[in-house]
Amino acid sequence: MHGLVAFDWHVIWLRVFHPNGVFARALWVTIYVSIISQVAGVALGLIAALMRMSQFPPFRWLSAIYVWIFRGTPVLVQLFFIYTAFNLPIINLGIWTIPSEALTAIVALSINEGAYMREIIRAGIDSIDKGQMEAAKSLGMSYGQAMRRIILPQAARVIIPPLGNEFNNMMKTTSLAYTIGLYELFADAEQGYSQTFLSEYFIAVAFWYLVLTTAWTFVQAWIERRLAASERADDLTFREQLIAAWNPVNAWARGAR
Amino acid sequence: MSANGNGHFVSLKGVSKRFDNLEVLHGIDLDVDEHSVVCLIGASGSGKSTLLRCINLLEQVDAGTIVVDGQTITDGKVDVNRLRQKIGIVFQAYNLFPHMTVLQNLTLAPRKARGASRADALDRARALLHRIGLEEKADEFPDRLSGGQQQRVAIARALAMEPKLMLLDEITSALDPQLIGEVLELVRELAESGMTMIVATHEMSFAREVANKVCFLDAGVIGEEGTPKEILSAPREERTREFLARVLEGGRL
Ligand SMILES: Nc1ncnc2c1ncn2[C@@H]1O[C@H](COP(=O)(O)OP(=O)(O)O)[C@@H](O)[C@H]1O
């Protein structure tokens, strides 16, 4: 154990300000595994939420079992099960190759995330007045049209803040994939440590996780601001801001101008 | 043409509906002729909303048949979305889409459900807004409008689908008294234009003026039906008289 002064500040300095190519790849892996897992998790969560509300009981049971299992067991166990039970392929997209370990991590994290997103999406949908679905159906719109055009755009306002928190978690949780041999941010630090036995590598990697999560905090705040108010706040009364905020697409377009 | 409703535009035969062990409608028979207006009156909880909701299949009947425009809709074979496109319904709580402008509220269903072109849907929406006198509100969001204006937009939204039948469920009950007139005036115009309508209402003077037939719904059965004069001025049934007396006390006759 050495005190703060005894830190090898040079190592930290190098890792933070002079990242090498291997590090850059590891950072990229963390970023794309997080983003793809989150997006797929939202999609799975939406499917599971719709199944949960289905008239067809087996769909409801399937959805309940899914959430029960994947929220009730450690994500590390799920990760190892998928890693050892399935030999997932390498995905080669020409300029971009996703290694088998990354695909395994994406599959495990998305399935796990979907179970959490199901609850968030369901709460969002539940928060919308029943009359909205009835009005849409009464106009002859199908369930799918009503969901997509009427319910989900309104539910998005409720879903997006907790979704942002889920993504913050996701970026940190990807570090577990180090255990199945994925070379991501944490693996890069661990390798530096195993060669030098300097704990400084973990300070440096903590810094990089902070960069990611802090950057996301700003993005999330920006998105939520777009949802809650418009860019022309000065010209608008609070009431008008609320009204403008009802339409995320409009609010977004206004901000982009 | 066996199940053609015997020439009536809407025909209910022995319609029953229960929620769990609460029987809300029992054995309702009701005929509505094309271009006529039928008013449903009755105490809160008597089943008026449920009856209307059965006609556009928001609720499924447990027994009986409903024929609309020559088509039996209660046999489970009907294309529900197609059916609802020709039956407009307006709710007490307006249920406008709050995340869309007035114009978008009016054009969404024609475009998505009926496949109308954007230009056609816009033309029709503007014409309807002109008709209800709210052209200048086209680009406003619903919560910028008064209750009366919102309800007129909700009527226009239903009309945008060019329905052959309109169901109005206590559409003035949530409105401040001074806003009721503008909405009823619009419904009156609709009736004059020959729209077939079934109207659940507590507005007895409106029913007297516009209805071809008034039905008094009492605990899930039609207690009495007849012309507005017969039902509102000279009811034969004691229950009808009691109900009207109570409404009168409420100051609505
Ligand atoms: N979805 C439902 N589930 C259970 N009970 C209901 C439901 N809808 C209506 N009811 C009950 O059915 C009865 C009739 O309701 P309703 O048709 O709304 O009457 P009205 O419109 O005449 O006030 C009431 O007792 C009401 O509580």
Ligand SMILES: [Mg+2]
């Ligand atoms: Mg009612």
